[in-house]
Amino acid sequence: xxxxxxxxxxxxxxxxxxxxxxxxxxxxxxxxxxxxxxxxxxxxxxxxxxxxxxxxxxxxxxxxxxxxxxxxxxxxxxxxxxxxxxxxxxxxxxxxxxxxxxxxxxxxxxxxxxxxxxxxxxxxxxxxxxxxxxxxxxxxxxxxxxxxxxxxxxxxxxxxxxxxxxxxxxxxxxxxxxxxxxxxxxxxxxxxxxxxxxxxxxxxxxxxxxxxxxxxxxxxxxxxxxxxxxxx
Numbered sequence: 370x371x372x373x374x375x376x377x378x379x380x381x382x383x384x385x386x387x388x389x390x391x392x393x394x395x396x397x398x399x400x401x402x403x404x405x406x407x408x409x410x411x412x413x414x415x416x417x418x419x420x421x422x423x424x425x426x427x428x429x430x431x432x433x434x435x436x437x438x439x440x441x442x443x444x445x446x447x448x449x450x451x452x453x454x455x456x457x458x459x460x461x462x463x464x465x466x467x468x469x470x471x472x473x474x475x476x477x478x479x480x481x482x483x484x485x486x487x488x489x490x491x492x493x494x495x496x497x498x499x500x501x502x503x504x505x506x507x508x509x510x511x512x513x514x515x516x517x518x519x520x521x522x523x524x525x526x527x528x529x530x531x532x533x534x535x536x537x538x539x540x541x542x543x544x545x546x547x548x549x550x551x552x553x554x555x556x557x558x559x560x561x562x563x564x565x566x567x568x569x570x571x572x573x574x575x576x577x578x579x580x581x582x583x584x585x586x587x588x589x590x591x592x593x594x595x596x597x598x599x600x601x
Contacts, residue, residue, distance in 0.1 A: 374400035376535035386472040391416035396527030410452045411528040413439040430524040443477040463492040515540040
C-alpha cells in the first residue's frame with residue numbers, strides 16, 4: 370500500500386462513457402498517515418457539447434451553463450496526473466470512475482492511457498460488501514452506517530463525495546466497525562425497499578447476539594439485488 374492515499378470521485382453527464390458520456394467534475398482528497406492532509410484537487414470540466422442528463426443535473430445541481438467556461442479535460446489532465454501519480458486511489462465503485470477517467474485520457478491520447486499504470490486502487494464498495502454482506506453499501510448508506518456526519522448531502526459533488534469517502538475509508542479500515550443492528554434497521558436509505566419491508570412479519574424469539582446478527586443479514590439479503598443496482 371502506498372503511504373499516500375487519495376480519495377477520488379467524479380461526476381459525469383450520465384452513466385455510460387461508451388455511449389458518449391463525459392466527466393464534468395473531479396474531486397480528490399489526500400490522506401497521509403491515516404489523516405486528511407488538507408491537500409485537495411477539484412475542477413469542473415467542460416463536456417464539449419455532451420448534454421448533461423436531467424438525472425445528473427438533479428443529483429449534482431450542475432447546469433450546462435455552469436460548465437461553459439470550465440476547462441476541457443485536456444487542459445487539466447497533466448495537473449490531475451501530477452496530483453495522483455504514485456498514490457493509492459480510494460474509490461467507491463472504482464470500475465465506474467476508472468472507466469470514465471481512462472476514457473478521457475484515451476480521447477486526448479495522453480501518454481498515461483490507464484490511470485492504474487501510475488496508481489494502485491482500493492475499492493471501498495468491494496471492501497464494504499465483505500464487511501456488510503447483503504446490506505446497502507452505496508456511499509450514502511455506508512457513510513450513514515459508519516456515523517459520518519457534518520456534510521450537506523442535498524446534492525452530490527465530486528469533492529464533497531471525496532471528502533465523505535475519505536472519512537468513510539478511515540472508519541471502514543480502522544478496526545472500529547461494528548454490526549449495530551438498531552442503526553442498520555433505522556437506515557433511512559432502506560425506504561427505497563419500503564414495499565418489501567412492510568411485508569415482513571417478525572416473530573419474537575429468544576436468541577443470542579450471533580443469532581440476531583445472522584437473522585438480520587438474511588433479511589437484508591432480500592434487498593441485495595436492488596442494492597447492487599443502486600451502486601452501479
